[in-house]
Amino acid sequence: MAEIVIIGAGLTGLSAAYHLEKQGFTDYKLFEKEAEVGGLCRSVYQDGFTFDYTGHLLHINDAYFKEFISTVAGFENFNTIHRKSFIYSQDTYTHYPFQVNLHGLPARTITECIEGFINRPRTKKLPLDFKKWVLTSFGKGIAEHFFYPYQEKIFSYPVDKLSASWTGRFVPKTSLTEMIQGAIQPPQEQQIGYNAQFFYPKQEGIFFWIKRLYQQLQQPVYTNHTVTSINLNEKKVIFADGSSEHYKTLINTMPLNIFLKLLTGHSAQPLKNASKKLLCNSVVNFNLGIERENFSDKHWIYYPEKQYPFYRIGFSNNFAQSMAPAGCSSLYGEFSHLQKPQHEVEELLACALQQTKKILHIADSEIVTEKIITIPHAYVIFDRWRDNNLPKLLTRLAQENIHSIGRYGAWKYSSMQEGLLEGKAISETLLPS
Ligand SMILES: Cc1cc2nc3c(=O)[nH]c(=O)nc-3n(C[C@H](O)[C@H](O)[C@H](O)COP(=O)(O)OP(=O)(O)OC[C@H]3O[C@@H](n4cnc5c(N)ncnc54)[C@H](O)[C@@H]3O)c2cc1C
Structure with missing residues (x-):
């Protein structure tokens, strides 16, 4: 039994844990389904290249967030960049x-x-x-x-x-x-x-500062723990291996549509019914390591026209040199889809790669490495159903002592800064000083 259980060790869950500890509170447990923490703010290191889960740039306009980055990660470890x-x-x-x-x-x-x-x-x-x-x-x-x-x-x-x-x-x-x-x-x-000005870690991709945040925690993070159901009657979270954890208060950061589906207990059904109404698209992020120096002078390019399957292509070695080995450059592209079958996604990916090479004049022989990352929950769809019903859903959960926060927990469009601030805010709400 833990007083507070947190689901998800992405940025928002880590921030909630950090800020609980900062107030001297340690009777919490943080569970994460993956083998490592970080959620969408991770980076992949492959063949000398660093790839993020698509471009992740740090925008700072909040005084506390600025101070946090300075204290926990050190501004000297970031490049300050003016958008191109x-x-x-x-x-x-x-x-x-x-x-x-x-x-x-x-x-x-x-x-x-x-x-x-x-x-x-x-x-x-x-x-x-x-x-x-x-x-x-x-x-x-x-x-x-x-x-x-x-x-x-x-x-x-x-x-x-x-x-x-x-x-x-x-x-x-x-x-x-x-x-x-x-x-x-x-x-x-x-x-x-x-995003006219942004910050980016000099080394290790965007994961750099998330690792610094994680290293601050005194309590362990329980990785490889996939939540498979939440019993509202017993206030109990159950995991894929059959183990469970009781809570008094639950902080959820996993995607709300899945979380609602996993609820059991007397009052779960109306909440479960809402699960299907919450729409979210998926993004496929294709990354290329290219053997050519200074491939582009741009940070990223938007592609509004239908003839290109992707909506954006960026060049991460222009955020930090360390993203690509000497003499090389790196590129990330993104396209989205709404619940398309796998074979259609694969066709789109093949087309996206072909078009990228064609319009940016990349020869196959220049491609050193390729990494495809899928983001199953990417952009929440802001439709009328969401506008009318989401506040009621979140209030209903709060009545069960469940606080659903973060980009997907609260089902919204938000940045890393907001994730960190939300973790702070919930810890202050739960532990008023
Ligand atoms: C395409 C894209 C581009 C973006 N670009 C930027 C940017 O440039 N700048 C910026 O500031 N922000 C950007 N963001 C937003 C940023 O990624 C998010 O705000 C932030 O990562 C949200 O963190 P989170 O902890 O709320 O969610 P997540 O990172 O999704 O964390 C949720 C965690 O819950 C875990 N989890 C899920 N299911 C379970 C389960 N059943 N049991 C246990 N654990 C579970 C997941 O593994 C994950 O670790 C971007 C987002 C996207 C999609």
Whole structure:
């Protein structure tokens, strides 16, 4: 029996454990299904290359998080990087964000974007529906040339069924002046958006700072412990090997849809029923080690057009030299799908690799290594059902003394910074000083 049981030793679970210990509390147990901690914030080391579970960049705008990174991982161990990201469409590279960097696109496209912005529908309150939100915020041209096709690719979900509740700080707004300036002059130094500047570990990939966090813990983490059911009546977590652990309070960070499915007990059924309604896509992340120095001067490129299966390709040796051996470069690409059968995913992967090599002019003989990583839970789908029902679900769980947090525990779109802060917040809620 532990006073507090934590499911999942990804960043959020590790942070909850760290902050409980920081308050002097050690009567908790942290269980993880994998053999190592870190969840999505791990890195793979292969043939001299380091690959993350796709690009994972550290964005810091919170004072506590900054202090935490400084104390636990040391800022001297990170590169400070100014974003060089691009959009490739109509055979042209334009700078990100699209809406203020139209320079270089065909005149007709620029005209459609500016006209669309001027003639966009105006409302007092921004719509909750994503498609209408884009139209009201940016107009028809920007919507059709970038936002609609790009978001449909990243979410693998029709834009007219998406809600706008995830947009917040992730989508920078614009003005007519900025748009016109961006259309007539080449890109200037820009600090637009949440990721204009980021940090990246000099060594060991993004896993570097997660390992530092893990090393701070005094209590063990129980790895290779897959939770297979949670009995609400007995307040008991049961594992794949048949063992179990009682709790008074449960902190869950595993994906909420699976967690709900695993509930048993008198009040479990309505919660289990909600499981199927929570939608989330999967991402396939293909990584290539390439024998060519300085392969690209960019950090990453967005691909909104349908002809490319991937929505983004990045170059991680431009985050830290240590990501690739001397004389080599590394590339990561991503495509998403919503519950596609395996053979279709494999066809998409083959097509993605072929197209990547073609548009970036990579010869097979230059490829030193390849690593495919699948992320079964990647982008939560923000549809109307989620908007209307998620708060009630999380409240209902809290009544059972279950706090479901983190990107997938709380079923949302959030960053590493938010994961760390959520772990801190829950420890402070449970152990008020
Ligand atoms: C494609 C993509 C790109 C991203 N890029 C960035 C970025 O650039 N910058 C940024 O800040 N953030 C980024 N993120 C977000 C970041 O990955 C998350 O915010 C963070 O990793 C969430 O951590 P978590 O602990 O909440 O979830 P997870 O990392 O998913 O951890 C959950 C843990 O629960 C464990 N678990 C699952 N099931 C069970 C079970 N049955 N029993 C026991 N344990 C279980 C898992 O193994 C895992 O370790 C990105 C995410 C994605 C998908």
